[in-house]
Amino acid sequence: MAQFDIYANPDKAQRAAFPWCVDMQSDLLGVLPTRLVMPLTTQKYLPAKAPRRLCPPVQWDGETFFALPQMTSPFRVKDLGTAKGNVRIASNDLVAALDAIISGV
Numbered sequence: 001m002a003q004f005d006i007y008a009n010p011d012k013a014q015r016a017a018f019p020w021c022v023d024m025q026s027d028l029l030g031v032l033p034t035r036l037v038m039p040l041t042t043q044k045y046l047p048a049k050a051p052r053r054l055c056p057p058v059q060w061d062g063e064t065f066f067a068l069p070q071m072t073s074p075f076r077v078k079d080l081g082t083a084k085g086n087v088r089i090a091s092n093d094l095v096a097a098l099d100a101i102i103s104g105v
Contacts, residue, residue, distance in 0.1 A: 001027075001030065001070065001077060001080070001083065002022060002023065002027055002083070002086065003011060003023055003024065003026060003088075003091075004022060004023060004024075004026060004086050004087050004088040004090070004094070005022070005023045005028055005083035005084075005085070005086070006020050006021070006022050006023075006040075006060060006084050006085050006086065007021050007022075007023065007037070007080045007081060007082075007084060008020065008021075008081065008084060008085050009021050009039065010019065010080055010081065012077040014039075015041070017041060017042075017045045018039035018040065018041050018045070018068070018071075019036040019041075019065075020039070020040040020060060020065060020068070020084075021039045021040065021075070021080075022037060022038045022040060022058070022087055022094060023035050023036070023037055023080075023083075024031060024037060024038050024072060024094065024095075024098060026039075027092045031066050032077075033077055033078075034074040034075060034076055034077065035074065035075060035077055035080060036049065036073070036074050037070060037072065037073065037074070037080070038052060038067055038068065038069055038071070038072045038094065038097075038098065039068045039072075040043075040058055040060070040065035040066065040067055040068070041065060041066050041068055042063075042065060042101050043064070043066070044103050045062055046066045047078065049094065051067070051070050051086055052101050053096065053100060054097055054101075055067055055068060055069075055097065056090065056094065056096070056097055057091035057093075058087055058090045058093075058094070059087075059089075059090070060087055061084075061085075062086070064073055067090075067093070067094055067097050067099040069094075069098045069100065069101045072098060072101070085088075
C-alpha cells in the first residue's frame with residue numbers, strides 16, 4: 001500500500017456513485033490497520049456547486065473523476081484489496097482539497 005494508490009471502492013453499495021478511492025494516508029503510518037481514503041466520483045454525482053479546488057478532477061483509466069475530500073474516511077487495509085494503480089500525479093490537488101476541508105483555505 002502506498003499513498004495515492006487507487007482502489008475499487010470496497011463498499012459495493014456505494015460503488016456506482018463512488019467507484020474509486022485514493023489512499024491519502026502517509027506511508028509513515030503503514031503499521032496501522034486502516035488507511036484514510038478519499039472517494040472519487042463522476043460528473044453525474046458531483047455536487048452542482050462544488051468548488052474546483054475542493055473537488056479537483058483526477059484522470060484515471062482514461063476517464064475524469066472528481067475527488068470528494070469531505071467524504072474522506074478510514075477503511076480497513078484488508079477491505080481495500082489490491083491497488084489498481086497510483087494517482088500521485090494529482091497529489092498536490094488532492095492534498096490541497098483535504099487541507100481546504102481541515103483549514104478552510
